[in-house]
Amino acid sequence: MSAHLRKRSLILSGHDTSVALEPEFWQVLEDMARAHNQPLPVLVAQLDTERRPIQSLASFLRVQALLWLQKQSTPQTPASSV
Structure with a gap:
């Protein structure tokens, strides 16, 4: 993982905030957003x-990105047909 952080400014609950994450985490979050349209x-x-x-x-977003990746790599069990 790269050592540098990328900072992004966002408005959350009506307040300006900035979050600094490694580019790899931003990429996973962008993938998550795309998957959720x-x-x-x-x-x-x-x-x-x-x-x-x-x-x-920042910590919360890293954990959410990791959990999402884990969920993506876990084989989904097809729903059983009755």
Whole structure:
């Protein structure tokens, strides 16, 4: 993973904020947004509503990106037909 961070400015709950993440995490978040057919700022705002106040936004986004990747790599069990 690269050592440099990319900072992006977003508006969350009506407040300007900036988040610095490694480019690889931004790429996964962009993939997540694309998979949900929504712009990246909308996805981040939605995820932010699930974050505990004591957890940093950057840390939370990294964990969400990791969880999403894990879910993508887990084989989905087809629904059984009855």
